[in-house]
Amino acid sequence: MTAGLNNYLVLSAVLFSIGLYGALSRKNAVVVLMCVEIMLNAANLSLVAFSRFVTPVALSGQTVAIFSITAAAAEVAVGLAVVIALYRQRGTVDVNDINLLKW
Amino acid sequence: MHIMSIPSALIWAVWLLPLGAFALISPLIRPFPGKAEPASFISIGAVGISFALSLWILASVLQAPDRQIILHGADWLSISGGPVFNFGLLIDPLSAVMLSVVTSVSLMVQVYSRAYMHSDPSYLRYFALISLFTAAMLGLIVSSNLLSTFAFWELVGLSSYLLIGFWFHRPSAVAAAKKAFLVTRIGDVGFLAALLVLYTKTGTLDITGLNSPGVLSAISGGVLTWAALGLFLGAMGKSGQFPLHVWLPDAMEGPTPVSALIHAATMVAAGVFLVARMYPLFQAAPHVLTVVAIVGAFSAVFAATMGLVMKDIKRVLAYSTISQLGLMMLGIATGGVWVGIFYLFNHAFFKSLLFLGAGSVNHATGTFDLREMGGLRKKIPWTFAFFVLAAVSLSGIWPLAGFFSKEGVLAAALDKQPVLFGFALLTTFLTAFYIFRVVFLVFFGDYRGSHGPHESSRIMLVPMGLLAVPAVASGWLNANGGFEHFLGDGATHGFWSGFIGALAHPLALFSLLAALLGVFSAYTLYIKRWISPDKVKWFLRSPYAIFTRKYGMDELYENIIARNALYRGVFQAADWTDRVVIGGASAGIASLTTGAGRVLRRFQTGQIQLYAVAAVLGMTAIVLIALVRG
16 A cells, blocks of 8 residues: 555644644743644645645655755754753743743 | 195004004114114104194095095905905094094103103113004004904003013012903903904994994894994903903003003093994994993992092092093993093093103102102192193193083083983092092192102103193183084084183083082192091091992902802813813723723733644634635
8 A cells, every 4th residue: 555645644734733732732942842843844744745746747845845944953953042041041941931921 | 724635655654653663663673782762762753753644634534525534455354255354544533533642642651751761771662562552552543444443452452461561570560461451351352242243244344334324224233232232341341441440550550651641542542432433333222322321420430439549649540540431431422422532532631641740750759659748849840730730620620621521521411311410420529539639648738758859851841741731721622612513513603602601501510519629628638637537537437448448349350250250160160170071081091991901911921832822723713714614
């Protein structure tokens, strides 16, 4: 049995949901960042799957996925730097305690 | 004798010259300190030429057809598709006579002021303002449209405000100026209302137009009555008639020559002039004419009683002015224009002379307080002579000017309003008494002051001497009925028959008797002291207290009306409305907004994951809606 477009899309949706759940519920900022990465990769997976099954000749989906991975790498670098700075400043990476932007 | 008719440009010049003097002095001369003299020369020169032109106008009017010269001038104010107000000049016997009175008195007062104001640091401002004052009054007189009359009317009010408050470093002068401005403004509201009513009903404010029988008959009775009442209210304010008289005695805070001008020719004369100017309108509203007569007669007696007890020479003269203006109003209301204006004409000369005399006395003694004078007859003989002449004229004793005009008023009052005639006769007695009380207290007895009195300079005495001539003789102009003929339609007769014949009239005996009785009473009390004035004061202590407290009118206005009714009542109510209703509404809206904000800001928890949940839910909702609606 060969995997079809639907299988890939379901996998992508599952990954996205796991990532979303983690991003919304985990308290550790590092884990939240990791979950965001999972969501990004879910999106990348669906991009590649669509490209593979809808327009097999052109590699446009793959190209976008490469760009996305690059952007994600940069984002993680900045995000982790922010987390480290936060830890140095406040001694915690619990997102519940990072709540300065309120009334 | 035929005199060349005056060119219209020169008629304009009559009032534009003093205005030009004002314009020249205030911005141009001022930058050069120490050069004060030119200001007075410019001002005096301007009014001097105006005086000459006024005489020419007077002569020209006599020869003009219908004794009227109307210059149309220019459209002053036009509203497209709406009314057009013409600014023109109306010269008739009334305005011609008024022009000569105002310019001559103003000329004399200004010459006198050169000496009186000599050491004043605000010499320039003085002459600038007095020119403005004269120009405003002259403009008021010649204006042919009630709207421009009103503008000049306000200008007269403004310049009198500035002159009464001339010494603005004195709080009392500032208060007096403010009082004069505010009290006359109450009257002005009536004037303005009358203008609005007249304009709405007739569509014109042209004086000759309004006074024409056709227009007058077109206005219905009630409207006409209200309009005339409004005009009279304005006249009451300006002419200091009861109950708007309170500003006039306080106006004494200005320099004495200004008082002479205010009390004789400008300002207070404006009210009488307005009634005379609109006399046909008043005639068409006979009830208002009765009101004018009653207010005038009452003011005459009312003010005269207060004049009896004042201790300040200028205040006695101020109450005298109110009283005399009352008689003018009575004269106009009962006898027509010529009676009132003839009185105004004579009064202008002797009253300005009395004020200039008071100024001269002040120059000699350094005070206006009657208690610190006395025995000045020998020290300042010229001032004494002029003052007494004016006092006799004011008392209405034959053959001086005051007698003839007073006869006119008395005769007219007896004819139309016999009750008010009694008031006028009483006023004659009171007038003679209070003015001779002043004469005896100032010039007779022993000197009670400390300042070494000396006679004033010639610059002050010459104008007084020149004013003394008309103060004695101006009444003779009507001995042959000439003045009456000029302003009204009476016939002329022989000079001597009128001059002597006036005495033979039984009425004249009555009024002379009243006047002489007044003089004699003053003589008894203040020269012979057969009865001590203090005893009389004690015996009549309750009326004395009422008179010295000015019938409590000042207290009534200040405490009851201003402080309680207006300040505690109306203004507090307005303040309450402002604070509670209007302020409350805006504060309510504000607190509603802050309240909403206080509730809504609770959603800003600072929990980034909560925001993300909201974003996800929102996104999901959008997708769901898009799916459902296809």
